Amino acid sequence: MEITAGQLLSQIEYPSDLRKLTKEQLHQVCEELRHFIIDVVSVHGGHFAASLGVVELTVALHYVFNTPYDQLVWDVGHQAYGHKILTGRRSVFHTNRKYNGISGFPKRSESEYDTFGVGHSSTSISAALGMAIASANKGEHDRQHIAVIGDGAMTAGMAFEALNHAGVANANVLIILNDNCMSIDPNVGALKEYLTDITTSPTYNKLRDDVWNMLGKLPVGKRFTRDMASKLEAGLKGMVSKSSNLFESLQLRYFGPIDGHNIAKLVDTLQDLKDIPGPKLLHIVTTKGKGYALAEKDQTKWHAPGLFDKITGEIIKKPFEKPNPPKYQDVFGHTIIELAEQNDKIMGITPAMPSGSSLKFMMEKMPQRAIDVGICEQHAVTLSAGLATQGMKVYCNVYSSFMQRAYDQALHDVAIQDLPVVFCLDRAGLVGEDGATHHGAYDIPYMRCIPNMIISSPMNEEELRNLMYTAQLPGNAHPFVIRYPRGEGVMPEWKTPFKAIEVGKGRKIQDGRELAILSIGHPGNFVVEACKELVNDGLQPAHYDLRFVKPLDADLLHEVFSKYKKIITVEDGSIQGGFGSAILEFMAQNNYMAQVKMLGVPDDFIEHGKPAELHRLCGYDAQGIAKAVREMLKNKVTVNATTTV
Structure with a gap:
């Protein structure tokens, strides 16, 4: 047109x-x-x-x-x-x-x-x-x-x-x-x-x-x-x-x-x-x-409505044949209400993003327990810390790229005092059309170096619910990061019963031969797709979902490095200092030797585009992961302590 x-x-x-x-x-x-x-x-x-x-x-x-x-x-x-x-x-x-x-x-x-x-x-x-x-x-x-x-x-x-x-x-x-x-x-x-x-x-x-x-x-x-x-x-x-x-x-x-x-x-x-x-x-x-x-009538809805018929105002939605999975943000928004109904100490805080984070649902249902503080991330974090000193269990929902603005508060006001604030970092990873200013590529590196900080990332909606449930249990008394991406997950039937997850424990998705893929968060689903594709080539890599970047699952990693000499790490975030870097540190500290290839966001500012386009550009969509596996398995010679980025 x-x-x-x-x-x-x-x-x-x-x-x-x-x-x-x-x-x-x-x-x-x-x-x-x-x-x-x-x-x-x-x-x-x-x-x-x-x-x-x-x-x-x-x-x-x-x-x-x-x-x-x-x-x-x-x-x-x-x-x-x-x-x-x-x-x-x-x-x-x-x-x-x-x-x-x-x-x-x-x-x-x-x-x-x-x-x-x-x-x-x-x-x-x-x-x-x-x-x-x-x-x-x-x-x-x-x-x-x-x-x-x-x-x-x-x-x-x-x-x-x-x-x-x-x-x-x-x-x-x-x-x-x-x-x-x-x-x-x-x-x-x-x-x-x-x-x-x-x-x-x-x-x-x-x-x-x-x-x-x-x-x-x-x-x-x-x-x-x-x-x-x-x-x-x-x-x-x-x-x-x-x-x-x-x-x-x-x-x-x-x-x-x-x-x-x-x-x-x-x-x-x-x-x-x-x-x-x-x-x-x-x-x-x-x-x-x-x-x-x-x-003019509904300014929030029309901030960025997507495609629409300018005459009728009908917003054009892409057709689908089966129920769509929910957006991660909506899973957060409905889950925090469920948890708050069970735990009267739970509160939600967001800096000016109640719709974007879906905290709006809690603000409507429990207005005294969910607060929009305006565009002031620093205040949101220290306010959460103040609430936590009085025994409240605070879910501070901030976009990953906006959390950068409150880094000192996360370190000084929350972590040093070891306060159990739950940071729900929405829009973690490459967010798409908003581009370099909004990509949540850096939260793993900037949070991972802070003592007392627990860092987790769910592979799907059920995992997000269970991590949110786990974070508010009485035994968890440390700052707790849950990072998840913009957009839809993978589970149309997502409202599953809550289950506690042991902090620092990952899981094996599938066993394999010769090579292991370690993933964190939503990109684990890309690995699952890649593994299905690789079956046609007669290749069967193992797949482990770590769930936690900090603390790492040491037992699981000892198993991986004892069994495999070729390893690929996959993350929706910066390679520099990120999840892959944490795996390399574990390898060095425990005197293992393996060939490791890290897939994620390279040391560059990634421009705008659809998320799938950007994942492909950075080489960690399903096709990129499959390609990396094929390339690593072409050479059967063991390479000691070699790292490929």
């Missing part, structure tokens, strides 16, 4: 083309841009509602500012589709998030207009401030630096740290607070209530009108002098006391709130703010999903 841009949008390859238009034509550009995003995402997939909410802002920013010389930083990047389309990527936008296509997030290597690579939230203010300070040091005083951050991302500690610095840095930075009461799920916390008060307060709205009336009286067509800017600042501070405004208290000039969908107002406002030096914040109010009624 060929998708064509509208009359004006088709003439815009870069922002320089946009700036040739009149201000009166921008409304049409916005309409055409919004429809183009709807057309492409409905057919090809991707994030959706966030970009629709900032169409007017995107057009206004590129119209007013001299990008890419003026540097624009998008927080997270879910909302940057319009930005990509206006900056030379309209013709390839249909490849968004596809293997070998453009990234779903701003990426420095992709375009000079993508000034900072993003994917995780709350980094934009720090990055833009760093750019602004560098420009000042280089004497580029005319250069503008703009950070666009949502009110959800503003809840993170890093954003507050950056605001605190920006207020005293005297750098030329403009922070645009895009207030839509949403991240992926509805925002939570006191900041949300504060911003709601600002946007609905009659007093504040009168002050806002006074501010813009003052701006309107300034000479048209003339740039502010520093003296005029100082007088304006004094006037603003006379109308808004520091005690009444959080941002003014941090010495940021505050403007707004204004309608983020009024393109004319946005352009006029940004033109005025461009000429006011120093750190400043513009508060705009937008609607996530603006222009597509269903997305």
Whole structure:
């Protein structure tokens, strides 16, 4: 299906083309841009509602500012589709998030207009401030630096740290607070209530009108002098006391709130703010999903809905002939409720991902025992530690790649104190279309080196349930990691009775000859497929599912190294320091000699694509495993203490 841009949008390859238009034509550009995003995402997939909410802002920013010389930083990047389309990527936008296509997030290597690579939230203010300070040091005083951050991302500690610095840095930075009461799920916390008060307060709205009336009286067509800017600042501070405004208290000039969908107002406002030096914040109010009624109504569902019929709004699901296995996240979400009904000390914590982690089920059924703390992974972990000191059994559900942000807390606040927090690391391994910023490839290496830490990974849904059950038993008093992948498992009939698993004990899936395959987690299913394929070649490798990376099953590994001289390890994570590395360490420490080949994520940042494509790229899908077995068994000569990576 060929998708064509509208009359004006088709003439815009870069922002320089946009700036040739009149201000009166921008409304049409916005309409055409919004429809183009709807057309492409409905057919090809991707994030959706966030970009629709900032169409007017995107057009206004590129119209007013001299990008890419003026540097624009998008927080997270879910909302940057319009930005990509206006900056030379309209013709390839249909490849968004596809293997070998453009990234779903701003990426420095992709375009000079993508000034900072993003994917995780709350980094934009720090990055833009760093750019602004560098420009000042280089004497580029005319250069503008703009950070666009949502009110959800503003809840993170890093954003507050950056605001605190920006207020005293005297750098030329403009922070645009895009207030839509949403991240992926509805925002939570006191900041949300504060911003709601600002946007609905009659007093504040009168002050806002006074501010813009003052701006309107300034000479048209003339740039502010520093003296005029100082007088304006004094006037603003006379109308808004520091005690009444959080941002003014941090010495940021505050403007707004204004309608983020009024393109004319946005352009006029940004033109005025461009000429006011120093750190400043513009508060705009937008609607996530603006222009597509269903997305406006259910913003969480339409954050990234997949393919859909743009007319009816029906989300297109792939046909299936038999019951689909559940997603691992849903197994977690339903299992924690079962466990909590049996154990009144169980609580669930997530940093802003109740839908993505499926903790939403517990939040609906047991609202006092399941908490969304907002986009603040560090707080989520230390909060869990605090709860654990009082005897609570906390399941802290964090995406693997987001857990990196709370590493110090996991080490310092949980592990050193040996508190029995259960870390459920969702999206472990290669996650697919979100790409390098979201792959959960590093949790085994960064958790494995921490004392007191138990690290496990289920091969299927039943194993996930049993590991969750095991982690809350009275005898388990250490930090306990359970890592599992994004997407579906392998068991349609997954709701099995709970069984305790002995910590540090693996299992033999099948016996074999000449070669053993050791797997951890879901890729064990790839090994099962590979073994079925290898039967046709007359090959029968043994297969062991270790279940635990730490502690390793020493008895099982003694059996393996005593019986086999050729070994393959398989993991959905980084080879460097991961599961395979742990096996090599065991081999060296126990004076075994074997030829070992490690399959997993290589020492590289893997780009985006479907998970199956990426598993194949990295060589640990079923075909890659079978190929590795064939290659190792071609050479019958025993190779002592040789490691092949």
